[in-house]
Amino acid sequence: MGEIQVETENKKYDPKIAAFLCNWCSYAGADLAGVGRIQYPPTIRTIRVPCSGRINPLYILKAMANGADGVLVSGCHPGDCHYISGNYVARRKFALIKSLLTYVGLEEDRVNFSWVSAAEGGRFAEVVKGVSERVGALGPNKGVFKVDDGGATDE
Amino acid sequence: MSQNKIGSVLIVGAGIAGIQAALDLAESGYLVHLVEESSAIGGTMPMLDKTFPTNDCSMCILSPKLVECGRHLNIRTYTNSQVVKSEGEAGNFKVTIKQKARYIDLEKCTGCGACAEACPVKVDDEFNQGLGKRKAAFKQYSQAFPNAYGIDEKNCLYQTRGKAKGKDICLKCVKACQAGAIDHQMEDKEFEVEVGSMILNPGFKVFDASSLDYYGYGTIKSVITSLEFERLLSASGPFDGHLVRPFDQKEPQKIAWIQCVGSRNAKINHNYCSGVCCMYAIKEAVIAKEHSHIPVDTTIFYMDMRTPGKDFEKYYNNAKNNQGVNFIRSRVYEVTEAKDDSGDAVIRYSTEDGQICTDQFDLVVLSVGLEPGDSSKDLANMLDLKVNKYGFAELQPLSGVNTSKDGVFAAGAFSGPRDIPETVMQASAAAGAASALLSDERGTLVSEKEYPPELDVAGDVIRTGVFICHCGVNIGSVVNVPSVVEYAKTLPTVAYATDKIYACSQDAQASIKALISEQKLNRIVVSSCSPRTHEPLFQETLKEAGLNAHLFDMANIRDQCSWVHMHEPEKATEKAKDLTKLAIVRASMQQPVQPIFMAMNHAALVIGGGVAGMTSALSLADQGYEVHLVEKDKVLGGVARRFSTGFRGEDMKAFVADLIDQVSNHPNIKLHVGVGIKDVGGFLGSFTTTLENGEQIAHGVALLTIGGQEYKPHEYLYGQDQRIMTQIEMDEALYNHDSKVENAKNFVFIQCVGSRCDENPYCSRTCCTKSVKLALKVKKKNPKANIFVLYRDMRTYGYFEEDYEEARRIGIIFVRYSENAKPVVNKEGDTLVVTVTDHVLDRPLEIEADVICLAAAIKAPEDGRKLSKWFKIPLNADGFFLEAHMKLRPVDFSTDGVFMAGIAHSPKNMEEVITQAKAAAGRAGVALSKDQVESAGLNAFVNKRKCTACGTCEAVCSAKAVTVDLVNRVAVVNDALCKGCGACASSCRCGAISLRGCTNEQIVEMLNFL
């Protein structure tokens, strides 16, 4: 379904980015960007979760395996969690999955994490803009989670 | 007091105090009338960027409360309204409310903002402190409740120029509003409500800095107030959080704060400390550094740094030592405009040693104090309430919340400056007091909605109904709504899809209801605006149609699509299709979720029989609940038994005796004195506590009020000479006419003994005032006495500033010492000699002392750790109880059903202890008022087959809702405690624990459809 549009001049893609947003801060921040009519690229497909603590690292792997060009994960700033410590618990998972994915050679810019508060509408737009640009510059997801060279196993 | 009580409460002012009190009362079974002068609830908090000492985002923590308050069936909110008349007495008041015309029908307005877009009038935005513009058709701030616009009649073109002459001038808003909500002919109205009690929290206004011309506010552009600075920092402020000077957009690199602007100033009848400015200045300085991408130099000019609140000292030290904020103890003479055309401001000040200096800054922020709001004065007048000389309401001594009129309670800055947690505490305390007054009438006026029986959809073929909203032109002008409808029809499970002009309108709701039954729809998806504001509305419709509210999902194609991709209609349409598809996938996999009910034991256990415990116990008993009060000591009263007078001169002995008498004779209170606790088990609604004597108490909630302990000084020769005593000992000596103090001539008070040091890094809050009070007592009795107070910062916050001022006036000598040059006490023969380095003279001063009074720290209670383990509650680094949220849940623990009050939470004075004790009782009362413990049901649940009992879920659960049953080797979720965050589910390697409404299956399927 990932429709890819090629801009002739700078060869940038309109990537499709799976965005996991926590309900209480980042989703509210995204709403606020809307209220302020702050424009950002139409690249993200939002999945609302109660808390960034709900985000299973496997979701991120799965999103990449399913061909998303990128992933954006955003929760409340540390200390602001509606559930007291969900984002603290999540933070270790995020740090590790990001590190692991970079280690195995996934382009650094594909999987992105940020903290966006309910008051940071402008910042939310900036984050999406930045992520979209960088993921767009990478082109479609063809990295380690996709087999584009028929590269099945030896068997 | 009236015999004919009414189970309803009037709350005046809908800032955080009003909202908290309203929620507490409405949740405990009272009808609330909430009156707010402005067009939206929220008060001052929405204007603030971050809040100290946690740097939480103010809006983030407030907005869930706004929504909850706004939607509450038993809170009737009247905006643009004022109380104009009141008669009657405690228990039964008749109050007249005047509501100004809003010119926009709240029933019809969808908050879409089309009127504001169309409105041609731009005026200064009060919410942004005049730093930005708004329209004449406006909403105060984006998250405001009611989520509706209003028209400012003073600026609207039609209202000012057309209406009177009958001319159709402008009226662009009317044309823009597709909901037909605008009614320029609306009139003001007056109506009467009957209430049993009133809670007043009209808030404060900030001091008008332009009245002190030497600060240059209003004449020098680079001089702004601290509240203006909050708006500059705020991401939703006039500059989107980019820190720039408002007048030239220059990014400031050097910013100064001047403290005590309009505070601690007897000349202008502001001889009180506003209490909050030191902390907010530090916060602003720290946040300014964080915000700016260039290095920012920040300096705070102050007299005394007053950071006596919980964890405040740590915050101050961090700013000073780690963040590089400069602190200059000084007196500021004046602020002038720089002569170099830079637009900067120059501060001329003198340092402590008398040097006169000047320094130039890009921006100067005046830390303006708090004073009574204009409407506060009117309100006090109208209700004939006693006010103090500053115009703040005067409360009855040691009552925490009682105004001079029975049945009328106060919260927040109405009775004096206070910070957010103190305000919230007072609000809960006032709610508790009102609840105690009206307990017989609880539940008489509240309503509960009835729904048709729920359809059983189990096993039915899934038929999803999809509704795509145009939101007038808000969505439809960007997203091709009909094509989204056509697309939705092609998706699996979709049985019906259509579009709506306004999906949230009354007629759309009726149509959705009808379609549910006609089309036999058993899942509903609405693609419109934000579920954060509208999900409850649509879920309500589902319930009215007999569908479980959770067989539903929303796609946000307005706030997160059409509004943010206005220039890319095709891509926005694609995105709207995708978002709708994801919502359909999620909804199709949704199962009915039922609320879960558990038994509620209506008894409370109060642990600790000091003033806090007794006050809490009495309040709860008065609210009609059975209370068990446990005190391990042989007598009730705690440390207060050793106090002679309170901070406002109250007779503490009589007060404590009276409290003991009341708790001993209250029919609802059962005392367990002289016995400790052996074990605690259970959770909200069903705790069981075992006493050391074997007795078992079943209770639904617990209040921990175990006090603290006095620090035993090992410094200053304490314990080696009878003439060296702690404050409590000195108080006792004075009370007992001890010859040691009676005959003494030279008194030395040493502050910060065991506080603000490595061992106890926090400030003990009360000791400065206590020493000043003791010194005044001595001096007034014996004017010839020589009294020295050796201090680091004199922290006589609030009205205690008056005592400090008086003390200096009548000749008590204050000598400041610094942390690294502490006073030294020596015994030369039989003579006690105190040596201290005087900062002004910069040389050692020797004082022969007859009495040395040590301001010994207040330490955390010994038993804190035990209780922490039993109740699964956290302690902070200093050993005090750690509340669920430092700002908005100051008496709740993160564990439901457990509350705290008093010194065990943090050092505080008696009045504050009492307020907090009543607040804890108020909050506990909310829980106890429920027939059953109810949980929405969007909880974690366990697949026993997969669970390996590894305990990861238990470890990550902040609500302590999951425990591992080691016998059956399975994790068990306590539905009473689960908050539904899902941290357990994402941490479970085995996939054994999941979250209703957000299962792995749902998310993965959504990812498969991405």
Added chain:
Amino acid sequence: MNKIISDIRETARQLLADGKVDVVIGYEKGSLPLKATPCFVHSAQEVDSLIWDETCENNLAAFVAKTPGKKAIVAKGCDSRALVVLLQENQLVRDDLYIIGVSCHGVIDQRKIGAEVGEILEASITDGKISVKGMEGDKEYLFAEVKDATCQTCRYPNPVIEDLHLGELIQVSQDVAAFADVAAMENKSESERQEYFKEQMSKCIRCYACRNACPLCYCQECFVDCNSPRWLTGGVDRAENLLFQAGRVLHLAGRCVDCGACSRACLQGVDIRALNRKMTKDVYEMYNHESGISEEGKPALNVYSANDPEEQFLVKE
């Protein structure tokens, strides 16, 4: 026969004879050269099959939870660390467990030998020298030359938890963990790393031998076997293999005791340990945490600190 072996046997004999345990889990000589196999001794008569040497490569902790009754286990350092994690995670009851601690100098890296001599036909160890007869030739090695990579950086050769220690303790010089191998990989370019792991993932046939050898992979149902939701599509290709390996490694993050059992178990020679080591390094550096070194500790992902580092994973703005 060396003293430790006789001590192990004697201890086992006593424990079984006294009825203190129902079974002793240790090693016996395997059917393949240089490869001891786990054995389960149920009676005092059988104890003489127990051995202890450089071929005892399995992590016996993997068998403990599945073995009912009271049990004794012969544990080297890494086995004991796995036991600690299993205890932390409620998989074992300490009272049912008797830990016979042995210090370990390391185990033999058979793959290295095999690469040089072909399939190993016969081998013997005498005085620290390993003589091997292989399909493609014979060779003699010093133990140090063929010591498993895991054991070369081992900081816990002595059990961290035990009821009895046999033999002498080994002095460890490293006071901080070293991760030169991980650092070397980190320093490679993104494309080099990607190529390396693509190649590794291409080798994987998803036989799950790694998972089965791991003492800490004890889920009732592994996520790869789950039908609802289906995390993996079922195909065996490089991308799906990475999903499995990355998922498994994340499940082990903050728990893995770096025993190397997964890598040794892998018939395809996939460098699984490279992934686990990366997580171990991260957890060590970011959270100052080493798994399974004290019973009071908790797995790193079960706890948090307000000051956990975050700069390196947050999006750059």
